[in-house]
Amino acid sequence: MTMRVVIERKIYPAQEGAPERALFENLSFELADGEVCAIVGPSGIGKSSLLQIVAGLDRDFEGSITGLPQPVGYLFQSPRLLPWRTARQNLELVIPEQPGRAGEWLAQVGLSGSEDVYPQRLSLGMARRVALARALAITPKLLLLDEPFSSLDEETSRGMQRLVAEHMQTLRPTTLLVTHHWHEAAALAQRVITFDGSPARIMDDQPIRQVRAAE
């Protein structure tokens, strides 16, 4: 089933002196089952807000999201692990019916031996890998990745990209990847949507091959 995102209007409320502004107007796109689509665009344009809307976490907009694949795995920009639960417990919480698999998932993201560590003892790269394992462990039909490789050193970033690519091959979830790095989009996605302007509009929507050829 095709997922269809239609946002007629999304207002960002006035805050701390900044006036209210329209984040999106008449924005719509579709994603085929299993399609991996990168969303690129400048900072602050609303890429993360779009993921929040698609995930159903922000319902304060005019429009509709139909054909949403379930369940949704969401890798937030910050790892958002529950700090009072260990790495393993954070995973067990999302797969209560198969708690034994938490250890396997941690091994897959290269964190054997850190199962019983609390998140605040993990580096950002490690915490993000736990969060990635959490998003993948539920066997998502829709995977939302919000700048999954930002603030990581080159090597960690490449390792994580490999991990994401491998698991996307096996699980084949419909994926929205928010990034502002072209090379990340090129490495993982089949299609790139470019946002720009205020309110944000789709400036470009192309298969990755054409984007590469144009470059």
Added chain:
Amino acid sequence: MRAADGEDRGTWQGIASILLFLSLWQIAAGLVESRLFPGPAMVLKSLIHEAVDGPLLHDLGITVTRVAISFIIAMVIGTALGIALGRLAWLDRWLNPWLVILLNVPALVIIILTYVWLGLVETALLVAVALNKIPNVAVTLREGARALDRDYAEVAEIYRFGPWKTLREVIVPQIAPYLLAAARNGLALIWKIVLVVELLGRSNGVGFQLQSYFQLFDVSRVIAYAAAFVLCVLLIELVVFSPLERRVGQWRR
């Protein structure tokens, strides 16, 4: 290891400081030689006498029960109210003035009014103590509810925790430090208020006995009852609050 050593040293220093105080007190009492200023040995004698042959254990039991019931009522209502105020801005706007008023009305006035309006009955005692404590709990828990991190609530929503699991895994761990602070302050405040309420209008309990021995100017028994009660509270601190605090703060280490 080093932290544990530090903790041990802290415990020994605490005990040493109490022993030093008791010795100085005993020496001072020996110098004054008055029944209005008994030393710790005399107080201990009264304590043992009251516990074995007197009504101390009976009255202590009654007071501890009253403290426990008032504590539970104040914590349950105060927590529910505090969380509601922290989450619902309109409710907070309506009730905040009342919280400020209740926080500032002297405990004694509330006690007298509840006795006048409800009579010298057990219910009046519980209502008076709860009314004195609920605002404190509510204010603390309101802060806790305001500090709840929306990010974790979103994790719970995405990964379909459901209401019960969200409460247990996401909300309670965040408000636990506030609950613990409210409970600790609550216990300290409640037992003091319960004694006053007993003194003013009940015919049993530690507060009532303090009143009786005060009228007889029997200072050693007054201190003996107070000491017995303080020991009870210390025991609760050691057995309940300290382990709870360690558990709540475990992940921060």
